[in-house]
Amino acid sequence: MEIQEMDLREMGSVIQSHVVLEVSSKVQSLLDSLETTTLEIAVTGDSGVGKSTFINALLGLNDGDRHAAPTGVVETTVSPTPYQHPRLPSVRLWDLPGIGTPCFQAKTYLQQMEFERYDFFIIVASERFRQNHVMLAHAVHAMGKRFYFVRSKVDQDLRASQRRRPTRFQEVQVLREIEADCIRQLKQEGLDSPKVFLVSSFELHRFDFQRLQDTLAEELESHKRHALLLSFPSVTAVAVQKKKDALRKHIWKKALLACVVSALPGLPLQLNIPMLMNTLGSYRRSFGLDDDSLGALAITASKSHGVLKNQVCSTLGKDFSENAVQAILGQAALYGQVAARLVKNKVPLFDNMVAGAISFTAAYYLLHTALDSFAQDAQRVLERAYGLEDEDQGSLCYPPEPGFIYD
Structure with a gap:
């Protein structure tokens, strides 16, 4: 019986590796075609x-x-x-x-x-x-x-x-x-x-x-x-929203890459950090929240660079670091661990697939909430740059709304 279980696990590992690599290749091809379009x-x-x-x-x-x-x-x-x-x-x-x-x-x-x-x-x-x-x-x-x-x-x-x-x-x-x-x-x-x-x-x-x-x-x-x-x-609220919508359509692809990497036997979630950091960095630049973009806007709008930077209130907007990303991923991963233990007890053959599912959830949560937060930051920056905000309210920072899974 033990030998049969070992054979099943080895067979499952081979099947998983093959499927995961195939899926990873397809998803990466989709992302490459999107990012290299001239x-x-x-x-x-x-x-x-x-x-x-x-x-x-x-x-x-x-x-x-x-x-x-x-x-x-x-x-x-x-x-x-x-x-x-x-x-x-x-x-x-x-x-x-x-x-x-x-x-x-x-x-x-x-x-x-x-x-x-x-x-x-x-x-x-x-x-x-x-x-x-x-x-x-x-x-x-x-x-x-x-x-x-x-x-x-x-x-x-x-x-x-x-x-x-x-x-x-x-x-x-x-x-x-x-x-x-x-x-x-x-x-x-x-x-x-x-x-x-x-x-x-x-x-x-x-x-x-x-x-x-x-x-x-x-x-x-x-x-x-x-x-x-x-x-x-992104110089209007409409432009910010449309940019967010365009990026959101492809979050699942980035999250799926995180999932398939973690589904490979023996590979931890931390291997996804460089890929996720690169994606988050592109989000920040797309919304004009990096220092160069804020500096250029400050010149155009005749506002202080510091004043505009103070409108960036999100966690990753203020602290864009691997430690901050790992902390958010760890928090998100906890949400799936209870369900993961149940599945692993019922279907041990798919241990690594369960790990991949947790990685997908964590990466999706990270990218989705970061995208929402960056869009809110960009809106606050624009309002201050062009004098559209309510002067009595000053700079207000709100946490992202829950419910990302259902968007």
Whole structure:
């Protein structure tokens, strides 16, 4: 009888190892395809329209950053220049030379710019959209690519309008007038039903930037949509929520990797710490909670770096360390131990599978609660950065709500 039980255990161990390795390979392949999906965004416009500043804003960089696109009132771009996203290497924004200059005529522009490499085009203008812009849009559409019109520097237009008519100034009315004028210009040049997004690169949280992001996301395939949502800066509560939702969809894959590693005979939960730390670090950066991102936001919002950092209240936001991660994992693992002992007594063949289930629960709990907490931190940071919080309440920190298993 003892020999038969030993044979069963050995057989179970072999079966488990084979199944676990197969599952692990499949899950890792899914994650790799998600994380390596490329997104190539082309941004073009005439000189002086704020094209490079717009690119820097999308990358979360200030114009003075050493990795930023050079800016100026004259055309600084003489060839397609890629700018890699600081957190997502597979995402690049391309600064294209302005169309309609002696070197770049509309008829040959797309061939010169190697149009096939880009997923979509953003055409930027600060005053008028011209015939060259419409010709480019038609050419892009004919070649199966999407294009979007961005009317930049609307913050400057609003200030100028307010100076001209201080007693009659209404921001909403002025914005409608700007949008209607842009659409009229584009229709006059022969473009039907154009979509125009009003944007300020220095105040992305205002105007149409969120609508632009939503439109781009809706029209991209799933993996590229995920890359877009993670790469664009979270400057509104809506953006924070959508980024959290995008990340939450894939928590189970990370937790399953933790599960299958622990299900292998003799491998402890602690082996998952580096993988989990890497995932949590990417979450923090995605929400702009790392020091570099907070510093860049402090400059943009003209706020103290320390003031913004004080809005980060979550446990891992304040203490992002292996010890803190291990403590949360240990707490979560306790929840499954009672059930685990029952299962092991009933079905000893699957001891290691039970260990994997505990690891899955612990990793899922860790990632889910951390994601919720980081999103809350990001919301508090944005509120303080842009003066949206209730001054009487100050900085309030709330624990994550329970019930993560049912989301």
